[in-house]
Amino acid sequence: xxxxxTGLDAVHLDPVRATDFVPREPVFQLRDLSVSYSGxxxxxDVTLDVYEKAVTAFIGPSGCGxxxxxxxxxxxxxxxxxxxxxxxxxxxxxxxxxxxxxPVEVRRRIGMVFQKPNPxxxxxxxxxxxxxxxxGLKGTMDLRVEQALQQAALWDEVKDRxxxxxxxxxxxQQQRLCIARCLAVEPDVILMDEPxxxxxxxxxxxxxxxMHELKRDYTxxxxxxxxxxxxxxxxxxxxxxVEVAPDGKRTGVLVEYDRTAKIFxxxxxxxxxxxxxxxxx
Amino acid sequence: xxxRALKGGIFKALLLFSLFVGxxxxxxxxxDVFKDGLPYLDLALLTNPPSSDPEIxxxxxxxxxxxxxxxxxxxxxxxxxxxxxxxxxxYANKTRWYNKLLEINIQNLAAVPSIVxxxxxxxxxxxxIGLGRVLLAGAMILTxxxxxxxxxxxxxxxxxxxxSIRQGAYALGATQWQVVSRxxxxxxxxxxxxxxxxxxxxxxxxxxxxxxIGAVTYISFDPTILGPFTALPIQIYSFLRLxxxxxxxxxxxxxxxxxxxxxxxxxxxxxxxxxxxxxW
Amino acid sequence: xxxxxxxxxDELEGSLxxxxxxxxxxxxxxxxxxxxxxxxxxxxVIAFDDDVDAQYFQVExxxxxxxxxxxxxxxxxxxxxxxxxxxxHLERMGDLCVTIAKxxxxxxxxxxxxxxxxxxxxxxxxxxQMIRVALRSLExxxxxxxxxxLELDELIDRANRRxxxxxxxxxxxxxQREWGLRMxxxxxxxxxxxxxAVDIGEQTAYLVTGEFREFTDAxx
Numbered sequence: 001x002x003x004x005x006t007g008l009d010a011v012h013l014d015p016v017r018a019t020d021f022v023p024r025e026p027v028f029q030l031r032d033l034s035v036s037y038s039g040x041x042x043x044x045d046v047t048l049d050v051y052e053k054a055v056t057a058f059i060g061p062s063g064c065g066x067x068x069x070x071x072x073x074x075x076x077x078x079x080x081x082x083x084x085x086x087x088x089x090x091x092x093x094x095x096x097x098x099x100x101x102x103p104v105e106v107r108r109r110i111g112m113v114f115q116k117p118n119p120x121x122x123x124x125x126x127x128x129x130x131x132x133x134x135x136g137l138k139g140t141m142d143l144r145v146e147q148a149l150q151q152a153a154l155w156d157e158v159k160d161r162x163x164x165x166x167x168x169x170x171x172x173q174q175q176r177l178c179i180a181r182c183l184a185v186e187p188d189v190i191l192m193d194e195p196x197x198x199x200x201x202x203x204x205x206x207x208x209x210x211m212h213e214l215k216r217d218y219t220x221x222x223x224x225x226x227x228x229x230x231x232x233x234x235x236x237x238x239x240x241x242v243e244v245a246p247d248g249k250r251t252g253v254l255v256e257y258d259r260t261a262k263i264f265x266x267x268x269x270x271x272x273x274x275x276x277x278x279x280x281x
Numbered sequence: 282x283x284x285r286a287l288k289g290g291i292f293k294a295l296l297l298f299s300l301f302v303g304x305x306x307x308x309x310x311x312x313d314v315f316k317d318g319l320p321y322l323d324l325a326l327l328t329n330p331p332s333s334d335p336e337i338x339x340x341x342x343x344x345x346x347x348x349x350x351x352x353x354x355x356x357x358x359x360x361x362x363x364x365x366x367x368x369x370x371x372y373a374n375k376t377r378w379y380n381k382l383l384e385i386n387i388q389n390l391a392a393v394p395s396i397v398x399x400x401x402x403x404x405x406x407x408x409x410i411g412l413g414r415v416l417l418a419g420a421m422i423l424t425x426x427x428x429x430x431x432x433x434x435x436x437x438x439x440x441x442x443x444x445s446i447r448q449g450a451y452a453l454g455a456t457q458w459q460v461v462s463r464x465x466x467x468x469x470x471x472x473x474x475x476x477x478x479x480x481x482x483x484x485x486x487x488x489x490x491x492x493x494i495g496a497v498t499y500i501s502f503d504p505t506i507l508g509p510f511t512a513l514p515i516q517i518y519s520f521l522r523l524x525x526x527x528x529x530x531x532x533x534x535x536x537x538x539x540x541x542x543x544x545x546x547x548x549x550x551x552x553x554x555x556x557x558x559x560x561w
Numbered sequence: 562x563x564x565x566x567x568x569x570x571d572e573l574e575g576s577l578x579x580x581x582x583x584x585x586x587x588x589x590x591x592x593x594x595x596x597x598x599x600x601x602x603x604x605x606v607i608a609f610d611d612d613v614d615a616q617y618f619q620v621e622x623x624x625x626x627x628x629x630x631x632x633x634x635x636x637x638x639x640x641x642x643x644x645x646x647x648x649x650h651l652e653r654m655g656d657l658c659v660t661i662a663k664x665x666x667x668x669x670x671x672x673x674x675x676x677x678x679x680x681x682x683x684x685x686x687x688x689x690q691m692i693r694v695a696l697r698s699l700e701x702x703x704x705x706x707x708x709x710x711l712e713l714d715e716l717i718d719r720a721n722r723r724x725x726x727x728x729x730x731x732x733x734x735x736x737q738r739e740w741g742l743r744m745x746x747x748x749x750x751x752x753x754x755x756x757x758a759v760d761i762g763e764q765t766a767y768l769v770t771g772e773f774r775e776f777t778d779a780x781x
Contacts (some may be wrong), residue, residue, distance in 0.1 A: 032727070053480040074452065076448070076451065076452060079451060081376070082375065104455070104456055105456050107451065107452055107453065107454040108453075111452060111453065112452040114445065114448065114449065114452075116445060118445035118448065118449040119449075120442075120449065120450070120464060121446075121467075121468055121513050130450070130453060130455075130463070131453035131454065131455075132346060134453065134454065134456075134459045134463065135448075173668070177541035178449070181449075181453065182452075182453070185454060187757075202562075205562050205563055208563075209562060209563065209565075210562050210563045212564060227403075228632055231629060231630040231631070232497070232565075232566070232630060232631060235659065244556060257293060260630065261626050261629070261630065264630055265625055265628040265629045267480070
């Protein structure tokens with residue numbers, strides 16, 4: 001197997017240029033990870049490392065299992081009946097799927113923002129306060145809410161209407177609210193499953209600028225079907241493709257994982273090249 | 282007119298005609314009742330117990346009993362119905378056979394005729410556990426009668442809460458119970474409230490089960506929970522059986538009272554539904 | 562908005578200007594070497610070209626990454642394309658300075674002509690001025706300043722012609738003739754440097770107006 005396809009060796013192969021992204025400690029280490037739903041393998045044999053305080057993007061055509069994969073990081077796949085995870089997901093060296101691990105604790109440290117903004121039908125304040133409340137976090141709630149909204153670049157727009165319903169915000173504001181909600185519980189990692197695909201271009205740019213800010217303090221993993229977005233925001237990019245078995249079953253596989261700069265200038269695999277140049281979708 | 286336009290016109294006319302027929306029948310009923318009953322609708326009707334003298338006869342015990350039954354009904358049916366709905370929607374693994382069986386049973390129970398519930402009540406509550414012919418038994422049996430409706434309405438309300446809300450709550454680290462109690466239930470309350478009130482208004486109009494478990498037709502003292510009782514529909518029936526002409530008019534007046542209660546409840550349900558309707 | 566993109570773009574432009582500074586140093590060194598017959602300085606200039614090339618390479622890579630990752634459009638795209646071409650022009654200028662230095666080394670021991678050396682000093686100053694104007698006009702997106710390069714180029718061309726005429730006068734002795742032949746090339750290099758500066762000015766005009774137009778149609 002081509003050594004550039006795994007996260008382990010890829011970053012050591014290229015000569016380090018002054019502008020190159022330098023990865024730090026791995027936060028997640030995936031080893032031979034496969035996920036199946038009721039017997040159908042959605043994605044198989046994924047091995048890669050996700051590095052801290054960086055943005056890692058998963059790109060690929062639809063059906064390649066990238067959303068399935070990202071949901072392994074916070075054990076959201078547990079909520080899907082019939083979902084089965086094989087292989088290892090190590091978080092700071094610990095097995096995320098070990099028997100004694102509490103999914104609730106996992107999700108506190110590893111937050112998630114979804115494709116379609118999903119604010120709760122409550123006030124803006126209560127939305128952001130929900131996480132800390134259910135987790136019983138100490139500290140002044142007002143301060144927590146303000147800090148989270150500041151970090152999500154939403155504070156100035158809503159500070160005078162915190163008690164109003166969150167559903168009255170625009171799409172872009174709602175998504176930033178969801179990010180604030182996530183930040184309020186002080187996570188370690190933020191997962192974003194196509195965070196801007198339901199938004200207009202200006203809101204998308206704001207979210208991308210936000211990611212640029214947030215990665216100073218948080219590890220970010222995003223799934224996106226917009227590869228230009230991955231090119232703009234991500235430090236590392238993983239390209240997944242779909243394998244079709246003779247019986248028609250479709251399974252996702254990791255094709256290439258490397259610095260974004262390399263993926264978009266000189267990808268090692270022809271499949272990657274075909275995808276990023278738009279020759280095949 | 283062209284052929285197509287003519288067909289459209291005829292179809293529209295048929296629709297309006299059907300609407301008209303139904304509406305007309307309702308109007309005729311109401312006008313008839315109001316014509317007879319309105320003059321006899323006075324405070325005495327509401328505050329006096331029944332008597333053989335139509336001048337001073339009232340429906341007070343029946344009205345009170347109907348109210349007590351209503352309150353007890355809500356106290357029983359809402360928790361049982363809502364918790365059942367929560368179990369079925371949020372906790373049950375829908376592929377398991379016993380849950381599928383539960384589903385089918387609930388659907389069927391909603392279709393059982395009310396008199397069967399009456400027989401059930403008589404056999405198990407009045408005689409079986411020896412509760413006797415009391416108001417409490419009436420409330421319990423009506424609870425069973427409308428329980429499937431409340432369960433179904435609550436399930437619909439819970440189902441209408443989008444899954445994205447649950448996912449969002451889980452993703453923040455909430456436990457299943459927290460997700461249900463802090464997100465799903467609050468969002469489903471309008472639907473649950475509407476369903477419960479509609480169930481209540483159905484139960485208030487039921488006569489057969491109450492008769493089966495021994496509601497009396499004539500009672501002159503105020504009812505207690507563990508005592509004999511009557512209810513407004515039954516009172517109306519008993520007024521009609523009395524010989525004097527005035528009692529028939531009193532019955533009409535009582536019907537107005539019953540209708541007023543039902544319409545108020547239904548209006549309240551509609552108000553709640555409209556006020557708290559969410560556009561997801 | 563698009564903060565990181567804007568930062569990258571500014572950094573890239575900054576790198577280009579840095580390269581410009583390096584080229585100016587190279588030019589000054591080369592002219593000094595020729596006028597002062599300073600062979601050590603000539604060697605320094607030749608070695609210094611590595612720095613210029615390194616900067617060129619850095620700008621190249623920066624452009625490649627910017628195009629791949631940020632998909633610039635409209636004036637951003639024109640800026641990147643202008644930087645791409647200006648990068649090449651600057652690098653060529655650096656190479657021309659090296660050529661001047663090499664020619665200086667080749668004329669070791671040959672008799673110089675003072676008038677000619679004066680001419681070179683003047684051309685060198687002109688060329689330096691042109692490079693500065695070109696880079697400043699880019700920085701300030703000043704089309705008028707860019708177009709003024711044409712006049713300055715005219716001055717260099719005249720100086721070049723004067724030098725050629727002077728060389729025709731003095732070419733009697735064999736050694737003088739050899740020296741003269743080499744010095745024509747030096748003059749040519751300086752004149753070419755001026756042309757590249759004009760090209761940089763054309764890129765600035767393109768950046769500002771969106772149209773690419775050569776400042777003059779006639780080849781000179």
